[in-house]
């Protein structure tokens with residue numbers, strides 16, 4: 001047949017397929033989330049997230065070492081305190097769990113890059129992401145506290161802060177606070193687009209942060225909306241966000257693409273706990289090929305326009321990249 005255009009020509013063999021890959025990734029763009037919990041000598045598996053653990057500060061360095069070994073150098077800390085109260089005071093306590101973890105991690109692995117989740121839901125007795133007024137979170141009081149939390153993380157050694165509360169104006173409040181205390185160089189990676197999602201289910205078990213009543217729909221976004229995502233990111237960038245997170249990943253890649261067209265700051269996609277749990281469960285049942293799915297999920301996030309990928313599969317991905325399986 002006289003067929004001049006044959007797309008299959010470029011799929012002939014592996015070297016050629018690799019040569020023409022349109023999406024390139026690198027380990028340096030992976031961020032691994034780690035749960036740190038008060039206590040000692042503890043590495044507790046999270047039941048709904050097989051293979052993920054809560055570490056006490058003394059056990060944390062072992063995990064950092066494992067990460068460093070495979071070339072994952074960026075982590076994001078989530079804290080699980082012993083004491084919770086109405087106003088989440090352990091979130092900004094000088095000897096709070098994140099603050100302790102940062103000091104220890106920085107001491108032992110000074111070359112890794114430490115981001116922190118800045119939020120209150122793990123620290124409040126009611127499990128909401130801020131200070132309550134009646135049954136709802138009060139925006140303007142909460143952002144003052146968010147700024148206080150971010151500052152205390154910076155003081156304890158955080159390289160970057162990542163506010164995940166979805167209150168209005170919190171990026172500006174944090175920027176002003178950090179700047180006024182001399183932390184002008186600490187970037188803000190804002191969870192600019194965070195949908196109210198059932199995909200966070202396993203995380204809430206992991207971090208013990210399920211709201212005691214109601215849901216997060218007055219602050220996290222309605223998953224029907226796309227234009228609203230643009231509104232949110234434009235505001236965050238205007239307020240000084242250096243990097244924007246879109247979250248969850250898997251079902252929100254259209255948002256990643258749209259956001260990447262609209263703004264000129266780096267975009268991080270967060271593949272959340274529910275995505276991890278689904279892959280693990282499916283693999284356990286023998287229904288899917290876990291490693292292949294991990295590769296496809298990561299690649300799709302980058303292909304959609306993501307520059308950074310936050311994932312519980314960071315170690316596996318680093319290995320697959322080394323092997324040339326993806327990347």
Ligand code: PBG
Pocket residue numbers: 117119121129164165199200201202203204271272273274
């Ligand atoms: C804290 C926070 C959550 C996640 C990241 N930061 C939970 C939530 O908003 O309920 C979810 C991460 C995941 O599911 O992996 N606000």
